Amino acid sequence: MAPARPYWKGYLKLSLVSCPIALYPAISTAEKVSFRQVSRRTGHRLRHQLVDSVTGEVVESHDKGRGYEVGNNRFVMVEEEELQAARAAQPIAPTAAADLSVARASSAPPSKAAARHVVEEEEGEELSRPLPVSQRPENTRTIKIEHFVPRVQLDPAFFEKPYFVTPRGQVGQEAYAVIRDAMRGKEVMGIGYVTLSSRKRPIALEPLENGIRGITLRHIEDMRSPAEYFIDIPELQLPPEMLELAEHIVGTKARDFNPAFLTDHYRAALTELLKEKRAALPMPEATPVPSQQNVVILMEALKRSLAADTGKAPEIAAKGKKPKKRVAGQREMLLPISGKGTAKEATKDKPKEPARPTARQRKAG
Numbered sequence: 001m002a003p004a005r006p007y008w009k010g011y012l013k014l015s016l017v018s019c020p021i022a023l024y025p026a027i028s029t030a031e032k033v034s035f036r037q038v039s040r041r042t043g044h045r046l047r048h049q050l051v052d053s054v055t056g057e058v059v060e061s062h063d064k065g066r067g068y069e070v071g072n073n074r075f076v077m078v079e080e081e082e083l084q085a086a087r088a089a090q091p092i093a094p095t096a097a098a099d100l101s102v103a104r105a106s107s108a109p110p111s112k113a114a115a116r117h118v119v120e121e122e123e124g125e126e127l128s129r130p131l132p133v134s135q136r137p138e139n140t141r142t143i144k145i146e147h148f149v150p151r152v153q154l155d156p157a158f159f160e161k162p163y164f165v166t167p168r169g170q171v172g173q174e175a176y177a178v179i180r181d182a183m184r185g186k187e188v189m190g191i192g193y194v195t196l197s198s199r200k201r202p203i204a205l206e207p208l209e210n211g212i213r214g215i216t217l218r219h220i221e222d223m224r225s226p227a228e229y230f231i232d233i234p235e236l237q238l239p240p241e242m243l244e245l246a247e248h249i250v251g252t253k254a255r256d257f258n259p260a261f262l263t264d265h266y267r268a269a270l271t272e273l274l275k276e277k278r279a280a281l282p283m284p285e286a287t288p289v290p291s292q293q294n295v296v297i298l299m300e301a302l303k304r305s306l307a308a309d310t311g312k313a314p315e316i317a318a319k320g321k322k323p324k325k326r327v328a329g330q331r332e333m334l335l336p337i338s339g340k341g342t343a344k345e346a347t348k349d350k351p352k353e354p355a356r357p358t359a360r361q362r363k364a365g
Contacts, residue, residue: 008196009168010141012205012212014179019172021143023194023214026162033270087199143203143214145179145190154189154204158217165205165212180207 006022037046050059054073066083067075167176183190183206190205194216202217 006166007163008194010143010194012165012176012179013142013144014190017175017178018142019175019179020168021172021176022166022168023163024166026164026213031267033267033274084198141195143192143194143205145192145205148183148186148188148190151187151189151206157223159204160216160218163214163216164208165214176212180210180212183207183212 006024008023010021010023011018012021038044039046050061050064051057052059066078068078069075167173179190192203192205193200194203194214195201196216202219204215204217206213206215
């Protein structure tokens with residue numbers, strides 16, 4: 001079952017055939033073990049602070065920008081609008097098959113001095129406010145297959161991130177199946193472009209079981225030429241007997257690929273270690289709950305203070321108790337006041353109220 005929310009939604013187009021699709025990441029980092037930098041003394045998490053390398057002053061996040069180094073502490077500032085314009089540049093489609101070795105030779109590994117000037121932009125890095133929607137580069141939300149290449153010609157070194165490409169809804173399933181089966185029948189991969197994170201990226205499409213897998217590809221500028229590393233390896237004439245023996249050993253160890261070989265044993269051992277350490281941690285102290293008894297005592301003291309100051313009983317109901325209903329004609333109960341005698345004495349000193357006439361007396365009057 002596919003996840004509830006796809007990573008990307010759009011259309012897959014081949015000539016005049018198109019179908020709605022969704023992209024889901026084929027790899028997961030949910031089981032990845034990550035650590036935080038903490039203080040050994042307090043156990044609290046540490047926070048990084050941006051500091052000006054020359055003045056030593058702390059730099060706020062809104063003053064952080066992008067700069068391309070051109071000299072010692074000399075940088076060319078690049079604004080977000082300029083980056084967006086560069087991302088919107090249209091790629092040039094290849095007109096003929098290029099020699100991979102020549103292309104890689106033009107991308108020889110840079111020297112250590114030049115490596116500092118390689119333009120690298122981290123995904124998800126927020127250095128400034130995002131541009132308004134009207135100023136962002138156009139995203140057609142369409143993967144248009146430009147051409148097809150034999151599967152064996154695409155070097156796996158170009159593969160970057162895999163995605164599962166699935167049809168959206170019942171409408172496009174037939175067109176989806178036509179594109180998938182056509183690639184499977186010709187044993188080819190479709191090459192096109194997809195816009196991810198506001199940047200156009202090359203992508204390769206290949207049939208996988210009942211679906212299609214998309215793999216974003218690295219740019220040719222990121223690849224290094226193997227000739228730079230293998231040029232010093234000499235050609236050797238090996239004895240036939242030695243080569244035959246090596247081939248025999250290879251044959252005895254030949255078997256089908258088992259994905260279990262890729263199990264991350266370090267992660268499994270680390271997870272067990274963390275479980276043991278977590279179980280040994282003392283239980284966190286419970287948050288103290290304020291006592292209700294102090295509240296009740298304080299409320300009683302406030303009531304007595306109010307009664308002593310005003311000579312009247314406070315009309316504040318105790319928490320959790322409803323005040324009693326007063327019966328019509330019922331006299332008020334007087335509370336004893338310090339220095340004024342008892343409630344009975346207070347009642348004697350108070351003049352009696354005239355008796356209220358009954359209903360029969362009112363009629364007679």
